[in-house]
Amino acid sequence: MTPNTIELLVTRIQEAYLDKPSLELNLPQAQMRFSTDPATCAAVLDALVGARVLDRTRDGSYVRAVPRKRVSTHHAA
Numbered sequence: 031m032t033p034n035t036i037e038l039l040v041t042r043i044q045e046a047y048l049d050k051p052s053l054e055l056n057l058p059q060a061q062m063r064f065s066t067d068p069a070t071c072a073a074v075l076d077a078l079v080g081a082r083v084l085d086r087t088r089d090g091s092y093v094r095a096v097p098r099k100r101v102s103t104h105h106a107a
Contacts, residue, residue, distance in 0.1 A: 031070055039066060039074055044083060047094040054091045 031039075042064055047053050055063060061071045075092050078084040085095045 036070070036074065039064060039070070040078070043074060043078060047084065051094050054087070054093045056089070056091045060092060 043060075046063070057068065057072055057075070060075060061068055064071060066074075075084060079086055079092070079095075082095050084092045087093055
């Protein structure tokens with residue numbers, strides 16, 4: 031795969047999860063939906079997990095990440 035093809039795949043996956051926030055796919059389902067090979071699909075999905083765009087459930091499915099609130103470490107004096 032070329033860098034352009036991977037970039038397009040990243041964009042397609044992000045758009046799919048933005049269009050349908052409840053989307054939950056395991057690796058074989060994602061491979062079929064995005065028409066890609068297992069290694070590329072896993073690498074892109076895992077990169078999106080690392081970037082906090084997606085999360086993985088306990089059963090290994092990929093879901094849209096829910097933004098978490100930051101905990102302030104500053105205290106008023």
